[in-house]
Amino acid sequence: MKQGDIGRLVLLAAIWGASFLFMRVATPYFGSLNTAFLRVLFGCGGLLTLLLVLRVKINFNGRALPAMSLGVINSAVPFVMYCLAAKWLPAGYSAILNATTPLMGVVVGGLFFSEAFTLRKLAGVLLGLVGIVLLTTTGSLALSQDVLWGIAACLVATACYASAGFLTKKWIGDRGGMDARLVALGSQIGASVFLLPVFIGSLIVQPAVQWDHPGVWLCVLALGLVCTAWAYILFFRLIADIGPLRTLTVTFLIPPFGVLWGYLFLGETLSKGFIAGALVIIVAVWLVAGGVKPQSRIEAVAVDKP
DSSP states (O other), X not given: OOHHHHHHXXXXXXXXXXXXXXXXXXXXXXXXXXXXXXXXXXXXXXXXXXXXXXXXXXXXXXXXXXXXXXXXXXXXXXHHHHHHHTTTSOHHHHHHHHTTHHHHXXXXXXXXXXXXXXXXXXXXXXXXXXXXXXXXXXXXXXXXXXXXXXXXXXXXXXXXXXXXXXXXXXXXXXXXXXXXXXXXXXXXXXXXXXXXXXXXXXXXXXXXXOOOOHHHHXXXXXXXXXXXXXXXXXXXXXXXXXXXXXXXXXXXXXXXXXXXXXHHHXXXXXXHHHHHHHHHHHHHHHHHHHTSOHHHHHHHTOOBOO
């Protein structure tokens, strides 16, 4: 990889790592559902603006519904889950649990998409479970019912991400492909449409939200415009330049940044138990990701290059 490619890869990891910080700040003020909706709404608006500036022809060629459906699975539900988790878990914990996506991919792929289980993959999944136990029982965060709910929410999100990888190939790649930037836009439109009635219902049923917090709005705007719209552009540009296999190594870089931002800006503590659990999870992810042949990884994210 060129030095510029490495720089963009690190930048992408830093941006996605920061998303856990922003959710951790915004959720207590605006609520989980509201924060998730505003993120996809601003993400959708940001992507649409970027594509118009880049003069990309917005034509879904009859595949708008699959792209929008992917948005529900790959954005709407996971974003809600992570916003819920932000109520109970430090940003660093959510970032580490997010790294279990490849492990969840082994489980989802084996159970629902006829992906072969291998000894290395199974070892990675088992080691990942050990890491989660270490992370949550020996870290600085006391184990409680709320913490368990937060962990469950993160794992639901990673299951959605894993499923979306297979469904992208089935719904988009196997049907002739589509410009990846349009897949990103369609997904955010679908996520926004899906969460709009939930957002309206939340405003009616939940206690009144105090919207007059400029700092919180900056966090929500950063979630939508930077961590979603700009991050998607960086991600798909990297896929075009260095290929999906190398681009997906961002999975290994996000947790350190998530932990770092939480430590620097939220005062989150790092215990030996937390570090041990995080390292075990990272090794587990390496076992799974390192055991996948390059061609299989390329097919898993099969969409047209921009």
